[in-house]
Amino acid sequence: MKPAKWSRPEDIVEALRRKWADGRLLAAAAGGHPFEPIAVTLKGPVAADALHHFEEAYVWAQSWDPSLHPHLRVQTKTIGGRNGLPSQTVPAQAWIESRHALWALLGVTAEVDHFHALHAHTALRAPDLALWMADHPMKVLRHSAVWHQLVRVVCWIGSHSAEQIYLRELDVPGVDTKFVETHKAILAELLDHTLPEDRIDSGIPKSNLAARYGFRVKPTYVRLRYLGTSPLPFSELAVRADELADWSPGVRTVFVLENEITYLSLPPVPDAIAILGSGYAAALLRHLPWLDDVDLYYWGDIDTHGFAILDQVRERFPHTTSLLMDRATLFAHEPHWGQEMTQANGNLTHLTPEEAQLAQDLRTGVYRPNLRLEQERIAIGAVREALTRHRN
Structure with a gap:
């Protein structure tokens, strides 16, 4: 009978490497915990193996010769000596002391020394970060080439008020916005650990460093186009949303669309403007309280995302009317049906019964799986007719 699998020296190294990889060994050292010798019980030959598989047992025992493993203490035991079986001395435990x-x-001595050097240097400049390092040593090693820059960035942000500056204005030698963007994941972890709670907007994802940590963010612009006579020397404007909030374009009707070409190609409509939503109409429109006082129409793709955006717009502006987002429009353009790659999820609570039923039919694939009808595929004649109908 073939002997059972016996412990090999490489098995110990492999098991210890798993503990090294998850950080627990270096974390214990960084945390100042005393080292507890590690004992590994070896699975080796029994007395019968030494008799029937002597050569294999001898080779196995030789593989544990102490001269081959200067970093281990190999403890032996005696097997056999009963029932006429000769006694043999074989390795029983391996100790790392x-x-x-x-x-x-x-084989990680150089990495450990490098970590300790980084840890000692950081402890002098940013003690809070040193505590984090002790708990996350492997993350430190993965970023060791840029660790000093990361520490300088975190310290600079911690000592400056970010409210009136853009992240681009961060003034740290050897660091630019490309560096920050490249290392935003680790920077977010470090900033979450060191900044006070009132400096962190936990509702904003860590990928958006500027907004999460209170920097000024790129302003949101509203792009609008006069469909009738413009009171300004311009037919189209792109205005900061916060500034547009206090200024009304002086029209009775507003059409909100998601597709740029459709927005640009809308026919003339007296006393009206079009606003380009570009997929986030709800976020744009919430800045504009004067929309409460106009006839507001939303026109999106006939798909699950289009109805989800309509639902969000109507949550803020309940008087919103949908435009060309009905079953009749969908079936009138069957040759132009397309496919929605991913569908929107969520409970839509601000749709009319007809809109809600169509949205449900699209979600469940009643007519075709992942069916969508994009704005730009609707005939311009149907657009003109719809605008005329809603204008009168």
């Missing part, structure tokens, strides 16, 4: 031996066994 110091961190120095452990690092050498794993």
